[in-house]
Amino acid sequence: MHLFLLFSWIVLFPRAYTLKCNECITDITGKCNTYEQCPSETDQCTVVTGGVSLKSCASAHLCINGSLNTGRTRQVITSKCCNTDLCNDQLPPEPVAPRPNGKKCFTCDKFGDCIWNLDCVDNEDYCFSAAVDSAGQEMTRKGCTTTDLCLKAGKTELLENIAVEVSCCQGDYCNGAGSTGGSLLFLVVTVVSMVIPS
Template structure:
C-alpha cells in the first residue's frame, strides 16, 4: 500500500513550471525581431544579452539578443586577443516575459595582474595584460578562407566552460584550449571541439 501511494504521488506531481521569455535573434541588417519562447528548464532565467566587439581604433560593434539563460551566463565575460576584444554582458530576471530591457554596456575594465601570450601576425610571443575577469589564457585555431590562423590571448573562465550558450547568437566553431596560469598558452594548441566567440576577428555567424 505504501509503495502504491508513493508511485501515485510521483505520477501526480505537477510538472515544474518554466519561464516564458522574449526571444530575439538579430538579423543581418542589425534589426531584432522579438518573439516568445518557453524555457526548457526550471533552472533557466529570462535574459537580454549584448555582445560588444572592439577592433583596433574603430568604434565598437554591438549585437543584442534575448532568450532563456542559465545562471552561469548571467555575468559579464570577455575574450581578448590584444588587437581585438569581445565583451558579453547580460541582464537576467526571474518572471515571465521580464527581459524587456536591453543588457547594459560593458563596464570599464582594468588590468587584473594576469598575463597571457598573444599573437602579432605569425609572431606569438607578445605578452598581453588580461582585464576584468579574464582569468584564463586561450589558444585558438580558426579557418579563414581555407587558411588556418592561430590566435592567443585572455579569456573569462565562463566562455571556456560554457560550450552551449543559449544567449550568444554569434558563435564560431574553432579548435581551442584554455589554461590557467600566467603565459600558460605559450605552447601550441591542438585541443578541438569547443565553441568560441570570435566576433571581432571573423564575420559574425548568426544562428
C-alpha cells in the first residue's frame, strides 16, 4: 500500500513550479526576444545593468545594487529582481549623478602607484584593494565600493587565466598596505569589464 501511494504521489504530483524569465543581453531599448525556464524554484527573474543590461534567472542573493570606484572609472551596478513569469521586462532606473559622502580611500594611477586620495560618493562606504592576476601579470586596483559588493570574501579563478583576490575594509584610507574582508561580487564587475567591449 505504501509503495502504491509513493508511486502515485511521484506520478501525479505536479513538478515544482519555476519561473519563466526573459533572457538576453540587451541594448539601450531593453528588449528581449528569448526566455528561459529557471532551473531552481528559488530563482528569481533579474535585470542587471552595469554598462550593458543582462536579463536572466538568478538566485535572489545576486540581486545587488552598488558601485566600484577607482577614481579613473566608476562601475555602477543596478539590479531589479521579481518573482512572476517574464516580470524582468523593464530596465532598472538610471543612477543619479554621484555626490561625495566624506569617506576617503586610496586609489592607484595607471602606473600602479597606489598612493593617491579618492573621495568616495553616494553609498560607497567601504575601501577595497584588488589583486588581479592575468596570464602571470599582476595588477593592483584600489578605490571605494558599496556594502552590497563587500558581502563575500574570496579568491577565484576567472575564465582560463585570470585570478582575482579582493579585500574590503571600513575607515578612511584603510586600503593602504593591508585590509581585511572581501567580495566575490567584484569578480562580476571585473569579468564584465574584460569580456564586454566598452
